[in-house]
Amino acid sequence: MPADRPQEQFDYVQHLQLDKLLTSMRQVTPHPEEHLFVTVHHVLELWFKHIIFDLERIIQAVDADQLAQANWLLRRIGEIMRLAEAHWTVLETLTAADFAEFRGQLTGASGMQSRQFRQVEVMLGLHQTAGAEYVARVEKLWPGLLAEHPRTLRDAFFAAFARRGRSLLQVYHQRWVEHDLFQLAENAFELDRRFYSWRQNHILMVRRQIGIRARGTGGTFFQDYLAATTQYYFFPELFEFRNELTADAGGEVMPKTP
Numbered sequence: 628m629p630a631d632r633p634q635e636q637f638d639y640v641q642h643l644q645l646d647k648l649l650t651s652m653r654q655v656t657p658h659p660e661e662h663l664f665v666t667v668h669h670v671l672e673l674w675f676k677h678i679i680f681d682l683e684r685i686i687q688a689v690d691a692d693q694l695a696q697a698n699w700l701l702r703r704i705g706e707i708m709r710l711a712e713a714h715w716t717v718l719e720t721l722t723a724a725d726f727a728e729f730r731g732q733l734t735g736a737s738g739m740q741s742r743q744f745r746q747v748e749v750m751l752g753l754h755q756t757a758g759a760e761y762v763a764r765v766e767k768l769w770p771g772l773l774a775e776h777p778r779t780l781r782d783a784f785f786a787a788f789a790r791r792g793r794s795l796l797q798v799y800h801q802r803w804v805e806h807d808l809f810q811l812a813e814n815a816f817e818l819d820r821r822f823y824s825w826r827q828n829h830i831l832m833v834r835r836q837i838g839i840r841a842r843g844t845g846g847t848f849f850q851d852y853l854a855a856t857t858q859y860y861f862f863p864e865l866f867e868f869r870n871e872l873t874a875d876a877g878g879e880v881m882p883k884t885p
């Protein structure tokens with residue numbers, strides 16, 4: 628900032644726009660426990676927003692071969708997802724009986740309508756691995772979302788390996804030489820690992836709060852919707868090639884089923 632231009636003064640409240648942030652709490656029921664339910668969702672949406680912000684930078688950094696920076700930011704996303712999971716234990720202090728008392732008044736509101744959650748999945752490239760049903764659902768519910776993200780982290784990841792002419796197996800064997808690619812693969816694996824446990828813990832929450840056979844406020848039954856999401860991986864290759872690693876070292880590995 629040049630010295631001749633007076634710097635606008637602002638305080639903590641103005642900097643963080645707390646007037647806006649803190650007035651967005653709106654309970655739709657008089658139940659005191661709804662406050663926690665809304666707070667946890669708000670907090671997670673704020674983190675999703677930040678993940679989207681950083682993912683944009685990460686994809687650009689991988690494409691520019693700035694792997695050190697990409698890896699640093701990817702590690703942060705892993706940490707944010709670890710923190711996101713910690714919210715489940717807080718939400719577990721909402722009893723199922725309390726939730727049942729106000730859930731009916733949430734009408735059709737459901738986390739499945741979180742555009743940001745879907746945007747994170749799409750930026751990572753889930754539509755490239757999860758199958759046609761997933762793609763159709765995203766296109767129907769969020770028209771334009773896929774087109775908004777023509778370059779995914781998956782695209783950038785595999786392009787980085789291709790530029791270097793290295794396979795996953797080679798990089799893992801040469802992990803201290805090809806360290807930046809190795810780190811990229813480990814960080815990508817960590818994302819899958821974190822999302823996997825987030826999804827599992829979310830399902831445990833569903834079982835705890837409403838029961839596995841109850842219809843969600845979004846209109847779905849577990850077996851028709853959430854059950855399939857446990858099969859979602861952004862980088863299934865990073866799981867699959869570990870069989871190769873084992874076989875390569877002389878371990879017994881079953882043939883791949885089609």
Ligand code: HEM
Binds near residue numbers: 668
């Ligand atoms: C009492 C706690 C919760 C219950 C009982 C619950 C229940 C459900 C159910 C039943 C679904 C399936 C769709 C439906 O029919 O509604 C769902 C989806 C979802 N919920 Fe929750 N949820 C809870 C908390 C949360 C929280 C705190 C978040 C954080 C943002 C969240 C995010 C999501 C997302 C993103 C989906 C879509 C998942 C996907 O498509 O893979 N949920 N939830």
